[in-house]
Amino acid sequence: MFVLLAVFLQKLLNEMKFRSHIFSAIFILGAFLCSQAQVVNSINQDNIKKNLPKAQKTATAKAPLPVDPNVKIDTTTTYFRMVDTAQAYVRQKDWTKAEAYLRKALAAEPTNPNNSLLISNLATLQRYQGKLADAIKNYTLAIDMTPNAVTVLGNRAALYLQVDSIALAQADYEHIIAIDPSDEESRYNLGMILLDQRKYQAADDQFEEILRYHPESTLAAEGKAFLYKAKGNYYKAADYFSDVIKSRPTASLHANRADCYLMLKRLNDAANDINSALQVTPDDGYLYLLRAKLNKLRYESDAAKRDVKLAIEHGVDPQIANKVIK
Numbered sequence: 001m002f003v004l005l006a007v008f009l010q011k012l013l014n015e016m017k018f019r020s021h022i023f024s025a026i027f028i029l030g031a032f033l034c035s036q037a038q039v040v041n042s043i044n045q046d047n048i049k050k051n052l053p054k055a056q057k058t059a060t061a062k063a064p065l066p067v068d069p070n071v072k073i074d075t076t077t078t079y080f081r082m083v084d085t086a087q088a089y090v091r092q093k094d095w096t097k098a099e100a101y102l103r104k105a106l107a108a109e110p111t112n113p114n115n116s117l118l119i120s121n122l123a124t125l126q127r128y129q130g131k132l133a134d135a136i137k138n139y140t141l142a143i144d145m146t147p148n149a150v151t152v153l154g155n156r157a158a159l160y161l162q163v164d165s166i167a168l169a170q171a172d173y174e175h176i177i178a179i180d181p182s183d184e185e186s187r188y189n190l191g192m193i194l195l196d197q198r199k200y201q202a203a204d205d206q207f208e209e210i211l212r213y214h215p216e217s218t219l220a221a222e223g224k225a226f227l228y229k230a231k232g233n234y235y236k237a238a239d240y241f242s243d244v245i246k247s248r249p250t251a252s253l254h255a256n257r258a259d260c261y262l263m264l265k266r267l268n269d270a271a272n273d274i275n276s277a278l279q280v281t282p283d284d285g286y287l288y289l290l291r292a293k294l295n296k297l298r299y300e301s302d303a304a305k306r307d308v309k310l311a312i313e314h315g316v317d318p319q320i321a322n323k324v325i326k
């Protein structure tokens with residue numbers, strides 16, 4: 001019962017991309033806006049977490065549904081009855097009621113050995129509801145009870161990233177790797193944190209370690225794509241992005257490759273990638289900024305100005321956006 005509840009919640013976390021691919025939303029506007037030494041600054045924490053609230057709102061926007069009357073309820077004890085009821089509400093994605101019943105279970109048997117898992121599940125439910133401070137507190141309590149719980153450590157690390165506690169996230173990923181050196185996602189996330197710190201060799205070491213354990217890893221290829229892009233090697237970056245896109249195309253990967261193509265003056269290829277990304281995420285202001293950059297390189301100044309305006313309307317800082325057309 002406890003494992004089923006945890007697996008269901010973790011599956012939802014994965015679907016809502018609260019874990020490693022928080023970084024895949026990044027795309028760097030590159031040397032067009034800053035020198036090569038400053039390129040990596042565009043891998044900033046605003047971009048790292050910008051898609052998380054959107055995913056969270058999607059999860060909580062649905063109206064609560066009643067408990068499925070066909071769900072079997074174990075009535076032998078109050079504790080198990082509360083857990084079963086919480087699980088029924090989780091299936092209906094009614095996070096508030098699920099949280100309430102988990103709290104009732106914990107109150108019924110505060111010394112039950114299964115409580116570390118229940119507290120972790122409670123933290124996940126709070127995370128869905130935007131109660132981030134409470135979620136961190138409960139993930140930490142669960143980790144105190146089971147220090148080597150890799151899944152809980154990973155969830156807390158991702159949440160630390162969401163709230164800009166980068167050093168704490170880094171410590172959690174390092175802890176996970178000490179427990180399980182083959183953990184692909186933790187090494188990827190740690191590599192991306194190191195990349196943001198301009199520790200290029202240390203970041204590459206993480207990506208190489210992924211390949212040692214997982215030779216066909218697309219996460220390692222994605223990490224190397226961002227690494228080469230940050231270092232200004234747009235040829236290699238584009239090649240790595242292409243490798244990842246073949247098996248796992250996303251709007252952000254197309255946007256990143258488009259930016260590389262713009263730096264290489266492959267304008268038609270860039271246009272194709274920008275269009276592909278816009279079809280998936282038409283509300284992403286940075287895509288309009290990329291298209292403005294493309295139009296400027298094509299000497300289509302009116303179109304570039306229109307796209308800068310669209311970028312600002314979709315949330316891009318006007319000071320950043322207006323640099324494209326200066």
